[in-house]
């Protein structure tokens with residue numbers, strides 16, 4: 001696609017992002033150091049992938065979490081915050097704990113979805129080690145199965161304070 005054609009397409013479609021809402025009224029979370037810009041690493045500890053679809057939407061053009069200062073990164077070494085989805089399965093327990101350890105402090109852990117919060121529909125399953133808060137400290141919980149993208153964005157805004 002030529003640059004001219006691309007420019008025409010952008011002008012024709014216009015802005016896709018949903019209008020920005022007021023900052024969440026809930027208490028801000030995290031050290032002041034994290035304010036403004038937060039690098040986020042996602043960890044799937046045993047999800048059904050429903051929560052991942054919503055996280056994909058959160059960082060897509062409509063919900064556009066980057067405009068509030070949250071950005072996905074590929075390594076916990078570069079992250080300030082972890083978005084953890086799913087129950088913690090026995091197979092993912094050690095990788096999750098290593099990922100938490102690899103994330104520099106001050107760090108924020110966000111448990112996304114009912115499975116991450118309290119094991120949800122997988123409670124009592126043979127492969128389940130527990131909820132995220134059973135194995136590491138959790139700063140924010142986002143309820144829902146799956147949670148709405150707006151609620152995940154609101155949790156991220158509690159960290160970025162934007």
Ligand code: SF4
Nearest residue numbers: 048050113114115145
């Ligand atoms: S909370 Fe719901 S959508 Fe998310 S991993 Fe659990 S079952 Fe799947």
